[in-house]
Amino acid sequence: MSASILTLAIAFFWRTFLSSFYHSCRYLVMPILLTAVLLGLIEHFQNQWLNWQQTIEQMPYWLLGCATIIALQFNRSRLSYIGVLLLSFYALSQNSGFDPKENELILISGGLIIAVFSFIKDRGLISVHSLLRLGVILGCFLTAYLWILVLSHFSQQMLSLHQNYLPFLSASHFSRLPLYPIGLILLIKLSLQSSLLQTSLGVTFLLWVLHFSAPNWLPLAVQLNVIALFFLATVIIDSYFLAYRDELTGLPSRRALFNLSLSLGRKYSVAMVDIDHFKKFNDTYGHDVGDQVLKLVAAKLAQVTGGGKAFRYGGEEFTIVFPRKEVKRVFPHLDDVRESVEEYEIVLREEKRKGKEDKQASKKRTKKAPAKQRTVSVTVSIGCAQHQADQSFEQCMKEADKALYKAKERGRNQVCS
Numbered sequence: 001m002s003a004s005i006l007t008l009a010i011a012f013f014w015r016t017f018l019s020s021f022y023h024s025c026r027y028l029v030m031p032i033l034l035t036a037v038l039l040g041l042i043e044h045f046q047n048q049w050l051n052w053q054q055t056i057e058q059m060p061y062w063l064l065g066c067a068t069i070i071a072l073q074f075n076r077s078r079l080s081y082i083g084v085l086l087l088s089f090y091a092l093s094q095n096s097g098f099d100p101k102e103n104e105l106i107l108i109s110g111g112l113i114i115a116v117f118s119f120i121k122d123r124g125l126i127s128v129h130s131l132l133r134l135g136v137i138l139g140c141f142l143t144a145y146l147w148i149l150v151l152s153h154f155s156q157q158m159l160s161l162h163q164n165y166l167p168f169l170s171a172s173h174f175s176r177l178p179l180y181p182i183g184l185i186l187l188i189k190l191s192l193q194s195s196l197l198q199t200s201l202g203v204t205f206l207l208w209v210l211h212f213s214a215p216n217w218l219p220l221a222v223q224l225n226v227i228a229l230f231f232l233a234t235v236i237i238d239s240y241f242l243a244y245r246d247e248l249t250g251l252p253s254r255r256a257l258f259n260l261s262l263s264l265g266r267k268y269s270v271a272m273v274d275i276d277h278f279k280k281f282n283d284t285y286g287h288d289v290g291d292q293v294l295k296l297v298a299a300k301l302a303q304v305t306g307g308g309k310a311f312r313y314g315g316e317e318f319t320i321v322f323p324r325k326e327v328k329r330v331f332p333h334l335d336d337v338r339e340s341v342e343e344y345e346i347v348l349r350e351e352k353r354k355g356k357e358d359k360q361a362s363k364k365r366t367k368k369a370p371a372k373q374r375t376v377s378v379t380v381s382i383g384c385a386q387h388q389a390d391q392s393f394e395q396c397m398k399e400a401d402k403a404l405y406k407a408k409e410r411g412r413n414q415v416c417s
């Protein structure tokens, strides 16, 4: 009893905390750490690269220009807008200096634009939404302008507010006050919804503020080059995931499977996995619950041991490839994964939807639980085959498919070869 409570507690901890921690590590902490290391290295080797100063000063035009165009091609219009704004700022600051008051206006409006852009969606450039985005940019400038105006009109009141409540802020930087809540909101947004795109907006915000707060730290050109590289990496990695990952389950897609098949040697085994009676499941609980179940089954399959790699083949079918393994060696691993799916009690997030299936059959699937927290479970049938000499990958998959039908005919919830 206590062991099963402990197992449940560990599973809950793993699912809720560790998996979101892993997600944030991948999309938030790691990219930020890599950027910090890159900046640290650049600063450390400053003496070496100073010889190429002229080239470095020209690079933002090329790098940011390329990042802006490529981001647009891949429908990452927010990065394009920010790229254009940064390029304009760079061109202006290279050719003419800004006075301190203009600096404050640019700093605050820039920070505001980056923050607002992290809350809106990417849309095509030539659409009605572009007008909205231009309106957002103008609105941010106007808000920053009004803030500076209010500060200068009520300078006495602001001074006493500053002295009484915010003495840690230097008097000349008091106008930067709005950047604190903006930064905090961005940070919360980033940790709740981490994605590479959000992280690149966060890094841009940070470097933007750093440029104004510590102007002697690193030249603007270097910071813009780092931002441009971040934008490029975001667009390339995001497109890779779009092409090779299944959106619903997060598993590698069929395209990734056939890509892997090109690098497999002569010895490997392939397993085809199919959720049993999934059509009935969909009819009973609805397509949305079906999607939830697909995700959870995919998560279980991704944990397959024995060096197997899981893919979503399509619909409710999955493929697991075991490079360099004979079928008799993969059998126990497949049976373990089948068992883990069978034992997994899936908590439904929504109210059960009555469908075509009769009450008897739904009773069979739904275990006793409080009305609002029903748990269901599904089973999977698995067919596996070992690659034979002179056989193509597709032929090997067909053999695994035949084994899968054998498993279905024999009563489902089993592994056959």
Ligand SMILES: Nc1nc2c(ncn2[C@@H]2O[C@H](COP(=O)(O)OP(=O)(O)OP(=O)(O)O)[C@@H](O)[C@H]2O)c(=O)[nH]1
Residues within 6 Å of the ligand: 248, 274, 275, 276, 277, 278, 279, 280, 282, 286, 287, 288, 289, 290, 291, 294, 314, 315, 316, 408
């Ligand atoms: N919710 C959801 N359902 C899907 C998805 N892709 C395919 N399906 C459903 O999966 C079901 C597949 O049903 P069938 O191929 O008839 O087989 P089955 O009901 O699983 O029965 P057996 O394979 O014989 O055990 C269909 O009802 C599809 O609509 C998806 O992405 N989400």
